[in-house]
Amino acid sequence: MVNQDKVLEIMVKIGEKIEEDKLFLTELDNVIGDGDHGINMARGFGDFISKVPDLQGKDIGAILKAAGMSLTMKVGGASGPLYGTAYLQAGKTAGDKTEIGIEDFIQILEAAIEGVKMRGKAVTGEKTMLDAMVPALDAIKEEYDASKDAKKALEAGLAAAKEGVEYTKTIIATKGRASYLGERSIGHQDPGATSFTEMLQVICENV
Ligand code: ADP
Numbered sequence: 425m426v427n428q429d430k431v432l433e434i435m436v437k438i439g440e441k442i443e444e445d446k447l448f449l450t451e452l453d454n455v456i457g458d459g460d461h462g463i464n465m466a467r468g469f470g471d472f473i474s475k476v477p478d479l480q481g482k483d484i485g486a487i488l489k490a491a492g493m494s495l496t497m498k499v500g501g502a503s504g505p506l507y508g509t510a511y512l513q514a515g516k517t518a519g520d521k522t523e524i525g526i527e528d529f530i531q532i533l534e535a536a537i538e539g540v541k542m543r544g545k546a547v548t549g550e551k552t553m554l555d556a557m558v559p560a561l562d563a564i565k566e567e568y569d570a571s572k573d574a575k576k577a578l579e580a581g582l583a584a585a586k587e588g589v590e591y592t593k594t595i596i597a598t599k600g601r602a603s604y605l606g607e608r609s610i611g612h613q614d615p616g617a618t619s620f621t622e623m624l625q626v627i628c629e630n631v
């Protein structure tokens with residue numbers, strides 16, 4: 425089980441990781457978008473990190489919703505409202521829990537994905553963050569059903585997210601700015617799928 429303090433710690437580490445990889449994510453977006461993904465996400469998480477003193481001792485729903493608010497308010501572009509909705513829905517699902525296990529995490533990730541799908545009107549195979557999120561969720565569920573081992577399940581999820589990023593290199597973008605490139609988007613990995621994979625990696629390394 426992971427308690428509220430640990431969730432807050434992990435969220436801060438996600439913010440630090442995004443900040444660290446800001447230029448890499450922006451470089452990816454330079455190739456198929458407008459080169460702002462890393463900068464966008466780092467701005468959003470920077471705002472979240474500034475709220476951390478007020479979030480000490482708050483329930484997990486409040487922590488995730490605060491991240492959702494920061495991303496919605498401070499991040500321009502597509503990814504702000506999309507990740508913002510993801511974290512807001514995740515927070516709604518976590519509610520007033522102060523401790524979560526893998527089964528809760530599965531529900532939280534499911535809600536986040538539904539939020540992204542609803543907001544972005546996208547499905548898998550369109551070269552978006554969903555191409556990392558959906559396979560990750562499926563793999564986590566499958567591995568957890570089989571082994572009842574939470575750590576193994578998260579690792580399977582991370583491996584599937586990484587495969588999802590590789591898969592985005594092979595397909596044409598049909599949503600977001602990258603869709604303007606049509607076939608020229610082939611060969612390049614999706615920035616949003618990459619940033620999601622980084623988030624999951626931090627989660628994996630810290631539970
Ligand atoms: P913008 O494209 O507005 O510049 P960002 O560069 O911050 O915004 O984010 C781009 C990322 O957003 C893409 O790599 C992709 O993963 C994601 N994205 C764009 N449109 C959608 C959508 N409709 N559904 C899901 N994800 C999307």
Ligand code: MG
Nearest residue numbers: 457458460461
């Ligand atoms: Mg962009």
